[in-house]
Amino acid sequence: MAGRVSTPLLEVQGLRKAYPGVVANDDVSFSARRGEVHALLGENGAGKSTLVKTVYGLLRPDDGRMQLDGRVYAPASPHDARQAGVAMVFQHFSLFEALDVAENVALGMEVPPPMRELATRIRDVSETYGLPLDPNRLVGTLSAGERQRVEIIRCLLQDPQVLIMDEPTSVLTPQEVAILFETLKRLRAEGKLILYISHKLEEIRALCDWATILRHGKVTGSCDPRQKSARELAETMVGSELALPAARTQDPGEVALSIAGLTAASGAAFGTELKDISLEVRRGEILGIGGVAGNGQDELLAAFSGESRSAPDSILLGDIPIGALGPNERRALGVLAAPEERLGHATAPDMSLIENAALSGRRRMGMVSRGFVNWGKARAHAERVIEQFDVRVPAAGSVARSLSGGNLQKFVIGREILQRPDVLVVNQPTWGLDAAAAAAIRQSLLDLAGQGAAVIVISQDLDELMEISTRFSALNEGRLSKPRDTAGLTLEEIGLMLGGAHDLEIAQGASRPDRAVGPGESAP
């Protein structure tokens, strides 16, 4: 391990943090040194955020210990962490738009100096680290990158030894990324430790000195990312135990649903714009769409479900244009969806399962006549779902949020499947579930496809997609790679489809024109 000789500044040993149903961190150990940009790399849900929140004192570990600069380090709160010299820049900023930069910085300080002095210090720091920022600008007028600089400067004013950055480039333009990287390199030269969370491989290869790779809450490897190829990193991140499917026999049915050249802005702040999405899905097949969270999954689901609308013929059901139809009109035609967020999107948490059955089934199950809801039918539908999908719940009248994640997800998926969809789109169907519940849900999706429905599964779990999908495609920065038969895909191809290639351009801030071909085809 050349270049890793100095004593560690931060040492983490055997850290464990469990939530009901998931172990977010399991026996995580790593050490990081001064003057190092240390990457924590992993897919979403790998436990990166839990890990740094523990380091920053937001979470208390169930087990394990940490050392900072040779001393025992057990922060009870972020305040303790800051006192010890640990600062963190979050992915989403906490700034007041109506205040100026200096005022925002002052709000985060325990004993703010007089405003004029603070403005001078902000100017000093911003010049020293190459972060152009005017302390008198209103935050409301700043770009995402400039807002991030406010947060970084807020941290740097505390003169931290450790700076944690949670997915800092996710909201930046390529130019802003280049500026950020220069700053981080200067901090490294000063002997600071930067813990850098990301899932963008090329970025990490360009910036980081050492990488600790997490998967399913465990450390699966550590390496010098500059010595490894993106593919090798992807393999460690994705897991070499990924079972690649054998060739599947299937007779492709007719095209059930097709999308051509769909571009849609996201309704949400920090959302991802869908760019020129084209796909078709046939009866009897499962199309798996992989990709790391935040690459347009929610937006894609909304485009299918009818929550966001587009030009009428951008989405065709057979030859019926449905792009401009709302959710219930699409359901009437047989296009159903199950969103990722079980509580608060797929279901209303404080409503009963009967009411939640009426939420999506009102039209297709004929629960409404002359404007009046037939609660008997809604109850019957809910009870059928509970029975056939083995939802463990005392009664159909229980509120959604009283169910465990697995049971609620079985309800959500079952609620749609029992409406006999022609096309079903699900996002993260088994997220956070135990193995038995996940297997049951996958089986029900396979059965549905077996009955001749077209199924689209959006998931970040590659194992899952390899297990059930007939064709595979990946979302990256709102673009969808060209779907390929899952059978015969190599790990290398999957890694590249997942986005190494596209991220390369972003990370280097290169001005190369965007390539029209999907990353999958550009494999060397």
Place this chain on the structure above:
Amino acid sequence: MIRLERRPAPSRAWAWATPLLAVLATMVAGGLLFAFLGKDPLLVIRTIFWDPVLGEFAFYYRGQLLVKAGPLVLIAIGLSLGFRAGVWNIGAEGQYIMGAICGAAVGLAFYPLEARWLVFPMMVLAGGLGGFLWAMIPGILRTRFNTNEILVSLLLVYVAEQILAWMALGPLRSPDGSGFPGSRNLRHYDAAANHELIAGSGMHWGVVAAFIAVILGHVLLSRHILGFNIRLAGASPRAARFAGVNPGLLVLTCLGMSGALAGFAGLFEVAGPAGQINIDFNVGYGFTAIIVAFLGRLHPVGILLAGFLMALTYIGGEAAQATLGVPAAAIQVFQGLLLFFLLALDVLTNYRIRIDARARA
């Protein structure tokens, strides 16, 4: 250490117990307040809550109970629909005023036509329409320009008050009033008057409308798809979108319904108990109805009960002013305390209090 722990499911028992506890807590805190004012707290509380219903002069007060409860319930039912959907119409007072002005203006325009079958229904329609249109202002501003309906609807109350004053002094001023402010008294114009239906009971068409609103509100919320959409949008806006609810249309529907009901209440008041459009026509029913709506758990039947309770504090409060010399502001504080305690205790519906030792690793 005391901490709040979220209940796995909202407690039904607490949902119904908190209004009662809030009333009790208000009595205690209000009693202390009255004691500090140098009054006998028990006597004041008795004067407010007991005498109007079962006291010596209850026969007089009982009629007043319906007169006060009618508009409160009618407005609160409308508000509760919006509140259920997360649409915060705080300006019912303004919609109430505009309903009264529009309804009275139509009635006065017909004066002295004697055809009640024509005049009175036209007035009712105009009243509802006035409130509806006034509520459409915050509605359209919110759906078009994403303004905050709380602020807009509230500020429009003060605009409506100015219009009321202008109407009382200008266009609607009675030609026979020797220059005094105020319109003709509609109670003296039989075709337009909203008389008591049963003498001495306080029952007038506005009270009837309030009862109808309670029933229709209940049916709407429990059986109709619109009621389901309203509850869904309030419980979980994202789930509502997924269910195909058009958020903008729902905002307009809720504001429109609550505005129209407040407008009806204004019309029935101006044609009945108040009698005329005047500068001091509005007495805060539109604001008190907000308390009534929450005190009644945003449930139509609960609102009916809460409306009577609030009416009681109005009547009892007036009696306490008259006989015991309690200041009018103290009564308003008393009503405010009620809402305060209700919202504070409401936490217990969704959370439970846990007391645990701090010594845990």
